[in-house]
Amino acid sequence: xxxxxxxxxxxxxxQYHVLHDISFEVPQxxxxxxxxxxxxxxxxxxxxxxxxxxxxxxxxxxxxxxxSTLATADIARLGIAYVPENMGIFGGLTVEENLVxxxxxxxxxxxxxxxxxxxxxxxxQFWTKQAWSLSGGQKQMLAxxxxxxxxxxxxxIDEPTKGLAPSIVxxxxxxxREIAQDTTILLVEQNFNFARSLGRDMAVIDDGRVVxxxxxxxxxxxxxxxxxxxxxSA
Amino acid sequence: MKPTxxxxxxxxxxxxxxxLLLFAPFLFQDIRALEVAARICIFIVLVASYDLLIGYTxxxxxAHTMFFGFGAYGSAIALKQMGPGWDSVALGxxxxxxxxxxxxxxxxxISLRVKAIFFAMITLAAASVVLVLASQLSxxxxxxxxxxxxxxxxxxxxxxxxVDGDGKVLRWFGVKLNGKLAxxxxxxxxxxxLFLIMLRITVSPLGTVLxxxxxxxxxxxxxxxxxxxxxxxxxCLSAVVASLAGSVYAVWLKYTxxxxxxxxxxxxxxxxxxxxxxxxxxxxxxxxxxLMVMAQYYLRxxxxxxSEATAAIPLLPELLAxxxxxFWLGIIFILLVYFFPKGIAGTLMARGQxx
Amino acid sequence: MMNRVSETLGRLGGVxxxxxxxxxxxFVLIGAPSSWVTLTVAGLSMGMMVFLMASGLSLVFGLMDVxxxxxxxxxxxxxxxxxxxxxxxxxxxxxxxxLASAALALALLAxxxxxxxxxxxxxxxxxxxxxxxxxxQILITxxxxxxxxxxxxxxxxxxxxxVPRPSFLxxxxxxGDVSMEIYRLFAMGLGAVVFVGLMVLLNRTRIGLxxxxxxxxxxxxxxxxxxxxxxxxGVFMLGSALAALGxxxxxxxxxxxxxxxxxxxxxxVFIVVIIGGLGSIEGxxxxxxxxxxxxxxxxxxxxxxxxxxxxILMMAILMWxxxxxxxxxx
Numbered sequence: 001x002x003x004x005x006x007x008x009x010x011x012x013x014x015q016y017h018v019l020h021d022i023s024f025e026v027p028q029x030x031x032x033x034x035x036x037x038x039x040x041x042x043x044x045x046x047x048x049x050x051x052x053x054x055x056x057x058x059x060x061x062x063x064x065x066x067x068s069t070l071a072t073a074d075i076a077r078l079g080i081a082y083v084p085e086n087m088g089i090f091g092g093l094t095v096e097e098n099l100v101x102x103x104x105x106x107x108x109x110x111x112x113x114x115x116x117x118x119x120x121x122x123x124x125q126f127w128t129k130q131a132w133s134l135s136g137g138q139k140q141m142l143a144x145x146x147x148x149x150x151x152x153x154x155x156x157i158d159e160p161t162k163g164l165a166p167s168i169v170x171x172x173x174x175x176x177r178e179i180a181q182d183t184t185i186l187l188v189e190q191n192f193n194f195a196r197s198l199g200r201d202m203a204v205i206d207d208g209r210v211v212x213x214x215x216x217x218x219x220x221x222x223x224x225x226x227x228x229x230x231x232x233s234a
Numbered sequence: 235m236k237p238t239x240x241x242x243x244x245x246x247x248x249x250x251x252x253x254l255l256l257f258a259p260f261l262f263q264d265i266r267a268l269e270v271a272a273r274i275c276i277f278i279v280l281v282a283s284y285d286l287l288i289g290y291t292x293x294x295x296x297a298h299t300m301f302f303g304f305g306a307y308g309s310a311i312a313l314k315q316m317g318p319g320w321d322s323v324a325l326g327x328x329x330x331x332x333x334x335x336x337x338x339x340x341x342x343x344i345s346l347r348v349k350a351i352f353f354a355m356i357t358l359a360a361a362s363v364v365l366v367l368a369s370q371l372s373x374x375x376x377x378x379x380x381x382x383x384x385x386x387x388x389x390x391x392x393x394x395x396x397v398d399g400d401g402k403v404l405r406w407f408g409v410k411l412n413g414k415l416a417x418x419x420x421x422x423x424x425x426x427x428l429f430l431i432m433l434r435i436t437v438s439p440l441g442t443v444l445x446x447x448x449x450x451x452x453x454x455x456x457x458x459x460x461x462x463x464x465x466x467x468x469x470c471l472s473a474v475v476a477s478l479a480g481s482v483y484a485v486w487l488k489y490t491x492x493x494x495x496x497x498x499x500x501x502x503x504x505x506x507x508x509x510x511x512x513x514x515x516x517x518x519x520x521x522x523x524x525l526m527v528m529a530q531y532y533l534r535x536x537x538x539x540x541s542e543a544t545a546a547i548p549l550l551p552e553l554l555a556x557x558x559x560x561f562w563l564g565i566i567f568i569l570l571v572y573f574f575p576k577g578i579a580g581t582l583m584a585r586g587q588x589x
Numbered sequence: 590m591m592n593r594v595s596e597t598l599g600r601l602g603g604v605x606x607x608x609x610x611x612x613x614x615x616f617v618l619i620g621a622p623s624s625w626v627t628l629t630v631a632g633l634s635m636g637m638m639v640f641l642m643a644s645g646l647s648l649v650f651g652l653m654d655v656x657x658x659x660x661x662x663x664x665x666x667x668x669x670x671x672x673x674x675x676x677x678x679x680x681x682x683x684x685x686x687x688l689a690s691a692a693l694a695l696a697l698l699a700x701x702x703x704x705x706x707x708x709x710x711x712x713x714x715x716x717x718x719x720x721x722x723x724x725x726q727i728l729i730t731x732x733x734x735x736x737x738x739x740x741x742x743x744x745x746x747x748x749x750x751x752v753p754r755p756s757f758l759x760x761x762x763x764x765g766d767v768s769m770e771i772y773r774l775f776a777m778g779l780g781a782v783v784f785v786g787l788m789v790l791l792n793r794t795r796i797g798l799x800x801x802x803x804x805x806x807x808x809x810x811x812x813x814x815x816x817x818x819x820x821x822x823g824v825f826m827l828g829s830a831l832a833a834l835g836x837x838x839x840x841x842x843x844x845x846x847x848x849x850x851x852x853x854x855x856x857x858v859f860i861v862v863i864i865g866g867l868g869s870i871e872g873x874x875x876x877x878x879x880x881x882x883x884x885x886x887x888x889x890x891x892x893x894x895x896x897x898x899x900x901i902l903m904m905a906i907l908m909w910x911x912x913x914x915x916x917x918x919x
Contacts, residue, residue, distance in 0.1 A: 076814035088809035561739035
């Protein structure tokens with residue numbers, strides 16, 4: 001079943017057309033990976049889905065509903081969480097406050113909270129610390145935890161492994177696998193090995209267009225295509 | 235580029251205004267009209283120099299009157315203390331310019347590297363402090379009453395520039411060739427020169443850089459322009475021109491006080507003029523200054539009549555009273571910023587381009 | 590060595606110590622303890638009233654990156670609305686303690702109500718269309734300020750309006766040779782109550798959490814499912830109401846007010862938020878107290894320097910800390 005569908009999405013920022021033709025379908029469940037070179041338009045795609053940039057009307061459908069003209073807050077309330085590249089942590093707030101803000105009613109569901117503690121033990125340890133004092137990896141954990149503190153249908157995650165130590169990247173991969181059991185993840189990633197280990201379906205964006213769609217298994221097997229689309233040498 | 239219909243309209247308006255100002259003493263032979271014409275000349279320079287700042291670099295300063303006041307008080311104090319001579323005028327002008335330069339550099343270096351909004355606040359604070367200082371240092375500045383003094387002899391009304399056979403002052407087309415006429419043309423000529431210099435600057439490479447900074451600061455910085463240095467330079471430049479305009483105005487008026495040279499009301503006038511005329515075009519300054527000064531002198535009479543006519547309606551007569559004309563200007567100002575942010579000149583010129 | 594000193598200072602409260610240092614220096618310079626107490630009380634009460642006026646401006650800037658040059662219009666309107674109510678209820682003011690308090694409360698509430706309504710109007714009509722455009726924002730709010738001042742002139746006229754106040758706030762408490770005006774103590778107390786209220790709102794409520802988060806990262810607050818525009822209207826109204834309350838208190842303090850009041854206070858308010866750091870309530874309070882104390886000490890020690898002193902203070906602090914003493918975390 002299709003959860004999110006983009007049809008010829010175009011996005012204009014100021015006078016510049018940043019996205020020309022983005023079409024792909026994210027099925028329910030698992031991790032969908034969006035690949036592409038720097039500046040290809042991956043982040044803009046996520047921001048357009050989230051309503052932070054204005055996409056072409058009628059081009060974004062979520063759970064069968066056109067969300068392209070909704071306000072960001074309304075999109076979020078339909079069940080989409082967003083973990084931006086800069087993580088969007090509120091540094092002046094404590095870990096607890098960051099998380100409580102993301103709950104719908106200002107109260108924690110203890111089951112979900114325990115799950116977060118299990119996935120990211122560091123957050124329990126630094127529960128009352130102000131978020132700016134966390135390490136980069138811990139901030140990323142907090143950002144992801146904030147996205148799953150309430151049940152969501154889709155989480156958009158933008159380059160979560162950027163600048164993280166390998167051990168933390170591995171832990172993050174475990175966490176994503178766990179989360180993907182009941183939530184769909186749309187993951188933008190530069191780290192191809194990380195993406196390959198998680199993704200089921202994938203698409204490649206270049207210069208504001210989707211240039212390839214398929215399964216991760218097929219793409220991972222085709223090193224020529226990888227070299228051609230991502231500039232990776234085998 | 236082919237001149238458009240709108241551009242032609244603006245340019246011909248320029249020619250008409252320039253001609254009217256050039257022949258003002260002959261066309262309108264009364265004292266009040268000459269006052270209006272001189273004020274228009276001065277304000278064209280003042281507004282154009284402000285436009286260099288707001289229109290060409292996108293920074294808002296509320297201290298422009300302060301620099302105008304430095305120049306005016308410089309001349310005024312020198313003329314008062316040293317007597318009416320050209321040396322006093324020169325010394326006062328130079329002192330005003332020097333003070334303006336120092337203050338502008340200091341403010342620029344401290345605050346131009348931060349947000350535009352910080353700059354606006356700091357200039358506002360600086361200007362108000364200077365205003366209070368001027369009223370407190372009354373031995374020097376005359377306080378609230380200001381200073382009255384005499385201009386150089388050449389500009390005295392009694393001075394005869396040319397005499398006829400009887401030793402009486404010669405008349406041309408019915409206009410006495412006296413010191414008043416000389417004073418007017420002194421104002422006109424200096425204003426014209428200052429305006430042309432600024433016009434030249436806006437079409438020079440410097441003008442291009444400034445526009446680049448205004449359009450996209452980060453990009454200009456990335457290309458390698460030192461944005462803070464350019465901004466500080468323009469801020470100083472506009473301060474110096476404002477100061478010079480102040481000095482000339484002080485010589486013309488033979489009086490300098492907070493109301494003519496320093497008050498916040500003048501700052502508001504400048505803002506209104508630049509927005510009404512159109513930011514980012516030197517022509518806008520000419521149109522804005524001309525319209526506003528005319529309105530200041532003649533619209534109030536009209537409002538007085540309107541106020542009397544509506545005496546029966548509550549509150550309306552109070553709002554139509556001549557003293558309340560800023561109320562209406564304020565509303566026009568807000569509407570202009572919303573709907574015609576390019577002002578009269580900018581809107582006209584854009585219209586021509588589309589056609 | 591220097592590091593150790595600054596560390597110790599930091600542990601003791603860092604920049605929060607500035608008012609204390611200021612008071613200590615002034616104590617030495619003034620020499621007479623009784624005058625010092627009087628001046629300190631005057632400075633603190635002035636600081637608290639300015640804090641009321643400035644807090645909204647700072648908060649709105651922090652949250653929405655909007656600087657409202659028309660903010661001082663709320664101060665003026667608050668002052669004149671309160672003065673009008675007090676004048677209308679002047680018989681109550683002489684009618685004993687209960688009635689006088691009721692009149693005062695009504696006057697302050699009227700100012701607050703007016704501030705809320707004016708804030709709603711301002712936010713939706715004047716500022717909403719120019720959210721992300723600083724240049725037009727400055728111009729439009731300046732235009733709104735001009736119009737507001739003209740409305741005040743049209744309604745209340747240009748002549749000074751006298752402000753009656755309840756008799757129980759008149760006079761001074763005298764302890765030994767120290768005299769403290771009661772109204773000033775009242776203003777100080779009210780300012781402190783508002784500050785504590787704001788701190789509780791910001792730190793102990795969900796709305797406050799949202800405001801603090803919004804100051805840091807607007808987009809992320811939206812992405813968590815909150816409509817930041819509604820939050821902003823609320824904060825703008827709150828800020829306007831506080832400014833009006835500050836204006837009302839100031840009217841009672843001055844007892845004779847003119848339409849120029851808003852313009853005069855605006856400069857002080859700007860200096861306070863610049864010194865304190867835009868966007869933070871603690872910073873605004875700190876800035877307000879420093880400005881209030883400096884104004885009163887200098888006014889006593891070197892009256893001619895009084896206004897320039899604020900400017901010099903601002904320049905000095907900006908050179909030391911370009912974004913103010915305690916800016917909001919960005």
